[in-house]
Amino acid sequence: xxxxxxxxxxxxxxxxxxxxxxxxxxxxxxxxxxxxxxxxxxxxxxxxxxxxxxxxxxxxxxxxxxxxxxxxxxxxxxxxxxxxxxxxxxxxxxxxxxxxxxxxxxxxxxxxxxxxxxxxxxxxxxxxxxxxxxxxxxxxxxxxxxxxxxxxxxxxxxxxxxxxxxxxxxxxxxxxxxxxxxxxxxxxxxxxxxxxxxxxxxxxxxxxxxxxxxxxxxxxxxxxxxxxxxxxxxxxxxxxxxxxxxxxxxxxxxxxxxxxxxxxxxxxxxxxxxxxxxxx
Amino acid sequence: xxxxxxxxxxxxxxxxxxxxxxxxxxxxxxxxxxxxxxxxxxxxxxxxxxxxxxxxxxxxxxxxxxxxxxxxxxxxxxxxxxxxxxxxxxxxxxxxxxxxxxxxxxxxxxxxxxxxxxxxxxxxxxxxxxxxxxxxxxxxxxxxxxxxxxxxxxxxxxxxxxxxxxxxxxxxxxxxxxxxxxxxxxxxxxxxxxxxxxxxxxxxxxxxxxxxxxxxxxxxxxxxxxxxxxxxxxxxxxxxxxxxxxxxxxxxxxxxxxxxxxxxxxxxxxxxxxxxxxxxxxxxxxxxxxxxxxxxxxxxxxxxxxxxxxxxxxxx
Numbered sequence: 001x002x003x004x005x006x007x008x009x010x011x012x013x014x015x016x017x018x019x020x021x022x023x024x025x026x027x028x029x030x031x032x033x034x035x036x037x038x039x040x041x042x043x044x045x046x047x048x049x050x051x052x053x054x055x056x057x058x059x060x061x062x063x064x065x066x067x068x069x070x071x072x073x074x075x076x077x078x079x080x081x082x083x084x085x086x087x088x089x090x091x092x093x094x095x096x097x098x099x100x101x102x103x104x105x106x107x108x109x110x111x112x113x114x115x116x117x118x119x120x121x122x123x124x125x126x127x128x129x130x131x132x133x134x135x136x137x138x139x140x141x142x143x144x145x146x147x148x149x150x151x152x153x154x155x156x157x158x159x160x161x162x163x164x165x166x167x168x169x170x171x172x173x174x175x176x177x178x179x180x181x182x183x184x185x186x187x188x189x190x191x192x193x194x195x196x197x198x199x200x201x202x203x204x205x206x207x208x209x210x211x212x213x214x215x216x217x218x219x220x221x222x223x224x225x226x227x228x229x230x231x232x233x234x235x236x237x238x239x240x241x242x243x244x245x246x247x248x249x250x251x252x253x254x255x256x257x258x259x260x261x262x263x264x265x266x267x268x269x270x271x272x273x274x275x276x277x278x279x280x
Numbered sequence: 281x282x283x284x285x286x287x288x289x290x291x292x293x294x295x296x297x298x299x300x301x302x303x304x305x306x307x308x309x310x311x312x313x314x315x316x317x318x319x320x321x322x323x324x325x326x327x328x329x330x331x332x333x334x335x336x337x338x339x340x341x342x343x344x345x346x347x348x349x350x351x352x353x354x355x356x357x358x359x360x361x362x363x364x365x366x367x368x369x370x371x372x373x374x375x376x377x378x379x380x381x382x383x384x385x386x387x388x389x390x391x392x393x394x395x396x397x398x399x400x401x402x403x404x405x406x407x408x409x410x411x412x413x414x415x416x417x418x419x420x421x422x423x424x425x426x427x428x429x430x431x432x433x434x435x436x437x438x439x440x441x442x443x444x445x446x447x448x449x450x451x452x453x454x455x456x457x458x459x460x461x462x463x464x465x466x467x468x469x470x471x472x473x474x475x476x477x478x479x480x481x482x483x484x485x486x487x488x489x490x491x492x493x494x495x496x497x498x499x500x501x502x503x504x505x506x507x508x509x510x511x512x513x514x515x516x517x518x519x520x521x522x523x524x525x526x527x528x529x530x531x532x533x534x535x536x537x538x539x540x541x542x543x544x545x546x547x548x549x550x551x552x553x554x555x556x557x558x559x560x561x562x563x564x565x566x567x568x569x570x571x572x573x574x575x576x577x578x579x580x581x582x583x584x585x586x587x588x589x590x591x592x593x594x595x596x
Contacts, residue, residue: 029426045434093321102314121545122569125561126332149328212529228421251422258417274477
């Protein structure tokens with residue numbers, strides 16, 4: 001920094017103010033939905049930021065309906081399976097891209113980049129028809145497959161950046177000692193890459209968890225509808241009852257995993273996002 | 281790929297890498313392993329994108345309405361003519377473009393500010409970085425509902441601020457502003473993170489030298505930081521622009537496309553799931569694909585070598 005001098009009280013105060021502005025800006029919508037979720041039916045419309053009368057009724061309500069629980073199970077299952085497959089395939093490809101020399105590498109990198117920029121909606125119509133024909137429409141697999149596809153570029157970019165930071169000598173030494181490239185990968189590189197793989201898994205999970213377009217287009221019943229899609233149907237379903245409180249409670253519930261990830265793995269998420277996107 | 285090691289030449293001498301002589305056994309094994317490792321990813325990606333896109337082109341050339349399956353037939357470019365002469369499509373296209381340009385411009389400014397704050401703050405850096413990641417992680421639909429309720433009279437503190445009868449989400453301009461606000465709120469952290477990675481590349485010495493030479497803060501920013509960060513800025517802009525063009529979730533929740541606030545993605549979704557018109561839906565899908573390809577092409581032209589992937593030779 002240009003001014004490394006003593007940190008004056010004035011500068012400290014100014015930075016504190018700036019930081020407070022940032023924190024408030026980032027949290028306002030989250031706090032608002034949290035506030036709505038704790039309001040009673042009577043106070044829902046008072047517009048107060050802090051609820052006057054607190055209740056857990058909204059949470060009790062959503063967990064009493066099978067719809068929400070079913071959607072939650074769908075979301076968790078689909079996101080975890082898609083993440084696992086995308087990360088395994090992504091790790092294999094990223095290792096090859098970062099470490100091995102083979103024909104078609106540029107092609108794969110190019111394809112990944114294209115898909116990362118791909119308009120998802122362009123796939124929705126053809127996939128809708130293909131999945132109906134194959135019987136995949138409104139099934140877990142029908143969502144898992146597109147999720148894997150869009151998660152792969154993310155994992156390939158992020159992981160190949162991680163792989164490139166692992167010292168190459170270790171692998172060479174393993175090969176020297178008689179390990180095949182496959183063994184060198186499993187025994188030496190994979191354990192070192194574990195933190196990168198974990199980070200990638202979080203990013204991919206967030207991506208799958210957040211998806212709305214596929215979830216709403218490629219499902220039609222609660223057999224496979226994920227929470228973001230289910231949320232938007234709360235509105236239409238209950239015409240005579242204001243669903244605000246229950247939507248808010250459900251929204252808070254699906255936000256919790258993300259907040260937990262962010263709180264515990266902030267450093268890793270930042271590293272993963274930036275290395276994948278910029279150094280990639 | 282032969283220059284794969286230029287970035288860290290000392291650390292990564294690659295045996296059997298130089299020259300073109302006949303492939304050794306190890307080399308062949310390496311190739312086989314490489315192809316084998318990449319095959320699953322490549323197959324999935326091609327199967328789920330290339331084939332559907334081609335199929336989409338095929339569908340777009342037909343009259344294909346699931347409500348009238350008997351009338352299905354090949355009609356050439358008639359769907360394109362129908363979409364491209366339809367004012368709804370162009371309104372949605374204009375709206376999408378407008379939202380994209382305005383929100384990305386605001387995000388760039390806010391993202392740069394946030395990046396500088398995260399990079400420079402002397403108090404609570406960890407806290408600021410953690411908290412500003414939250415919008416990135418939040419499910420877009422959840423955030424959209426929060427904004428929706430905030431701007432709905434009665435449940436909303438923000439709508440109430442505007443006065444007792446204000447219902448901004450029922451009017452065109454206010455709706456657009458709220459959609460942009462929701463988009464900007466959600467994605468500024470992502471922009472900021474990419475820019476922060478760029479900021480980290482700016483050498484402190486350079487800034488010190490510039491300060492010595494009498495450059496003020498603004499000059500240091502425009503003359504030293506921005507040029508060094510240019511690749512990061514362009515990457516961030518490319519990703520955000522293409523992402524913003526796909527806007528769907530926010531609009532779906534905030535206005536469901538009322539008052540001409542539909543995006544092209546919404547239009548496609550409506551034609552597909554509400555109209556069950558695969559022909560028209562596919563036509564729109566292809567048009568969106570072409571638009572995104574053109575946008576990406578323009579960016580990559582602007583980028584030159586800064587495009588991610590274009591410089592792989594030097595980095596991998």
